[in-house]
Amino acid sequence: MSDLLRVATAGSVDDGKSTLIGRLLHDSKNVFADQFDAVEAASRRRGLDAADLALLTDGLRAEREQGITIDVAYRYFATPRRTFVLADTPGHVQYTRNMVTGASTADVAVVLVDARHGLVEQSHRHAAVAALLGVGHVVLAVNKMDLVDFSEEVYDRIVADFDVLADELGIRSVTAIPVSALHGDNIVEPSENLSWYAGQTLLEHLETVPVPPRGGQVGARFPVQLVIRPRSAEHPDYRAYAGRVAAGVLRVGDEVVVLPSGRKSRIAGIDTHDGSLDEAATGRSVAVRLEDDVDVARGDLLAAAPDAPEPVRQLTGRVCVLAERQVRAGDRFRLRAGTREVRAIVGSVADRLDVTTLKREDADALELNDIGDVTLRLAEPVAVDPYALSRGTGSFLLIDEATGATVAAGMVEQPPAV
Structure with a gap:
């Protein structure tokens, strides 16, 4: 999976996120002829002289009519070097939950800034969310350079401001690139207008x-999704545990512990539809066989024995509310971590985070799009890692028990105490 890069774009309204992705798809020859014809026809209906490439990503009718991005639009494309998943995330504060969704699996965040305006409040918010979600690398795309006469001085000033912000947020890897998405400068091909940029x-x-x-x-880390026991004449004694590797690498012969029970065994085999493997890396879906006949069920976690997490019945997490329902102390949910679901009660709401300033504010409840810290009491033990160490086993969902709707997404904020 090393040739797959997940990219999330973010920026203020009208900074040109959708146009940038459309230009990237078009100029890298990843747009079908009929798609481009449809965009040209839609552009003509709007009275435009040229194709509006933003329409390649703004798929919802409401987005097309308003000229803004509301939902997360995913696009897939490939070059000879790499395959990409692009998430075009909303810029406005009222769609913070959508940006959290789009950036939660990203390897790289592209933060767009309008060269005319420099860093604005939403620029701070997008950088902060990327930092909170542990996105490893940020690209600062200073867009609309054509509207500031491709000024190197303007570009340098914006880059200096963003470097200060990145340092405050703890973002360690930043690359700045001056671009004009509308005209294609520095998107796929180098721009003669930006000859000062090397x-x-x-x-x-x-x-x-x-x-x-x-x-x-x-x-x-291997959350068990399904126990496989065919009980067939061909495989009378076959027993394996299917799932996807959430972190690290599973290897035949490694000692693992089954959580939350604590029973130990060793990996006897790793099977796939195409045959057996000696090892399986993060993201690989496999069936794992163990040497010992231990009790393993859906929702259990197979973890490397040397550093297995301690199952807990209380944890502290930072949550983003995704539904139009408050989250307050005493509320009951089902908590889903990996493949395990347990009943949970909100012990307390510690605070609400201002994602623009990163300051914490006192709060009794969290509303839609709010991000804040909560403590949770669990009816059964759950094995989790701090999100900062493992996205795969450090994230969770809070689910409405009555409707089954997802109310909040969370990140385990600290090593939980037993």
């Missing part, structure tokens, strides 16, 4: 930026 184009950078390790900083 760096890579946006596509060149995305093709070559190292993919951050997706396994996190913990040992192997």
Whole structure:
């Protein structure tokens, strides 16, 4: 999976996110002829002389009519060097939850800034959300350089301001690129208008930026999704546990512990539809066989024995509210972590986070799009890692028990105490 890069774009309204992605798709020859014909026809209906490439990503009718991005639009494309998943996320504060969704799996965040306006409040918010979600690398795309006469001085001032912000947020890896998405300057091909810039184009950078390790900083983690027991004449004694490796690498012969029970065994085999493997890396879907006949069920976690997390019945997490329902102390939910679901009660709401300033404010409840810290009491033990160490086993959902709707997405904020 090293050739796959997940990219999330973010920026203020009218900064040109959708146009940038449309230009990237078009100029890299990843747009079908009929798609482009449809965009040209829609552009003519709007009275435009040229194709509005933003329409390649603004798929919802409401988005097309308002000229803004509301939902998260995913686009897939490939070059000879790499395959990409692009998430065009909303810019407005009222769609913070959508940006959290789009950036939660991203390896790289592209933050667009209008060269005419420099950093604005939403620029701070988008950088802060990227930092909160542990996105490993940020690209600062200073867009609309054509509207400031391709000024190097304007570009340098914006880059200096963003460097200060990145330092405050703890973002360690930032690359700045001056672009004009509307005209294609520095998107796929180098721009003669930006001859003072000696760096890579946006596509060149995305093709070559190292993919951050997706396994996190913990040992192997394997949430069990299904117990496989065919009980057939051909395989009378076959028993395996299917799922996707959430972190680290599983290897035949490694010692693992089954959580929350604490029973230990070793990996006897790793099976796939195409045959057996000696090891399986993060993101690989496999069936794992164990040497011992231990009790393993859906919702259990197979973890590398040397650094297995301690199952807990209380944790502290930072949550983003995704539904039009308050989250307050005493509320009951079902908590889903990996493949495990348990009943949970909100013990307390500690505060609400201002994602623009990163200051914490006192709060009794969290509303739609709010991000804040909560404590949760669990009816049964759950094995989790801090989100900073492992996205795969450090995230969770809070689900409405009555409707089954997802109310909030959370990140385990600290090593939980037993």
